[in-house]
Amino acid sequence: MxxxxxxxxxxxxxxxxxxxxxxxxxxxxxxxxxxxxxxxxxxxxxxxxxxxxIGRIQGLDGIEVHHDRLRIGALVRHETALRDATIASHVPLLTEALRHVAHPAIRARGTIGGNLAHADPASELPACMVALNAVIEVTSPRGTRRIAAEAFFTGLFQTALQPDEMLATVEIPLPTPAWFFQEIARRSGDYAIVGLAVSGDRLAFFSVADRPVLRQATAALDLDPPGDLQATGPMRRHLAGVLRDRALFALGGRT
Amino acid sequence: MKIVLTVNDETIRTDVEPRLHLGDFLREHLSLTGTHLGCEHGVCGACTVRIDGTLARACLVLTVQADGCRVETIEGLSDSDEIADLQQAFHERNALQCGYCTPGMLIAAQDLLLQDPDPDRNTIREHLSGNYCRCTGYHAIVDAVMTTAKGRRGE
Structure with missing residues (x-):
């Protein structure tokens, strides 16, 4: 159409x-x-x-370490971020997650800011930002506002952005702790049936609710995911548990 | 909206509606019908082109977004002989049947070969994962890309 x-x-x-x-x-x-x-x-x-x-606004495509923060401009494209040595060395979780975002042709054009502002609950990057305790910087005629990633994603395709605000930068605190990333999808590049991004003891599940779901490593897994054509709710819950167990095993067997 | 872009090294000055996506522009306005439209929501890869040297889905780019850009289609890659060896390998290995996916497959495969002269089969499959073929299957396509890579390495 x-x-x-x-x-x-x-x-x-x-x-x-x-x-x-x-x-x-x-x-x-x-x-x-x-x-x-x-x-x-x-x-x-x-x-x-x-x-x-906004695709031609200058100065929003930077990737830089500023003191103890990695700052990524909203217009950085996925493929650029995937190949970026600064991101790979400081936030390898993000590099691994980016491999799973769609396909090369989509990654070549899609932007990090657009991905986050779109707030698709099945998308990898919102969950990564929640796990990484990132701060999302938004700009409006009133100035700049800093929003914790956890508070930024408010529902299905919904964010804390006000109607005249624009996502400008995402900022990730450094150094990042031990990490894990996996998703289960039927085909490479498909949206995940269930996915998990882990940074330290912060587990952020995606594709299990209307937004990324943050759980501590030691907490019970009280998810109630919806069912759809790809998987039933109970299947998603099971797979989320599988990913959680894999993560805990990979990160040192804390079960 | 008035825009200027180059398509296969030809400068095009035109006036288009914002809603016209690049795939329709190439096909309907320029009669470059090698860019195929399958799903029109970015899933099938049949409309793959190059914009400023990088892969893009023509159905997911507004023509007005390509203002000032260098667009290359299968006609351009074909006429310049840039992918003559790849096309020959597809032909010899029967890596196509109906041909609907082929232009997109060729452009995506060429993109990989420019980045990685010695890809393994998994890398090829991963790079072509956004291009759907509904008749040949992928084995022969991967074979053809492997053969082309070998040939370009002089093996």
Missing amino acids: KAPAFDYIRVATVAEACAALGQHGPDARLLAGGQSLLPAMNLRLASPSVLID
Whole structure:
């Protein structure tokens, strides 16, 4: 299918993006790589009246270590992040997770900021950010707001972003502790049936609820995942337990 | 919206609606029908092209997003002989039947071969995992990519 008609605005700065969001209201959507938004529009699951293209804003594609934090700009593309030596050496969890994000052609265009702002509960990166205790920096005409990843994801495709706010940067505290990442999918590049990102004693499950679910390593696994065409709820719960056991074994047998 | 882009080294000045995706633009406006449209939501890989040298799904790129960009389609890669050996290997190994997935397969395989001159079968399968073939299956396609890689290494 084809996307319904919409107006298209290309902005050059974050300020212009926020101003356009404020002007056009909730019917406007930001367009970065478009690898989640455009399929949703082609399937007519989304029909924004205005697309604000932020893909050419300069200065949002940096990956840098700043004091004890790794900062990743919103417009860094998945493939760039996957090949980045700084990320690989400081946050190997992220490098491993990125291998599982879709396919090369999708990774080449999709952005880290877009992935997080889209807040797909089956996506790898939101869970990684929750496990890593990352901070998501958002910008609006009122300035910059810092939101803990755990509080950023508020529901199915829902985030703490206000209508005129834009996700600008994600910041990961360093050094990162021992990690684990695995997901179970029917085919390489498919969305996970169940996945788990672990950083230290923080276990973040994905594809088990409407947002990433954080559990401590020692806590009971009280998940109640939904069923769908890929797996029933009980099957998901079982697989989540399998991944948790694998993680605890890999990280030193704390069971 | 008025845009300027190059497609297979030809400069195109045009005026398109924002909703027109690049796949439809290539096929309907430029008659470059080698870019196939299968699913139109980024799953099948039949519409794979190169934008500024990197892989992209033409169905998931608005034509207006390609403003100022260098787009290469299967026609471009074919006419320049960049993938002549790969095409020959597909032909010899029967790595296609209906041919619907083939343009996307060739572009994705070439992308891998440019990055990795000596890929193993798993690496090839992983790189082509976003390109669906519904008739030949993948074994012959992987064979053809292996053969091409060997040939390019002079083995």
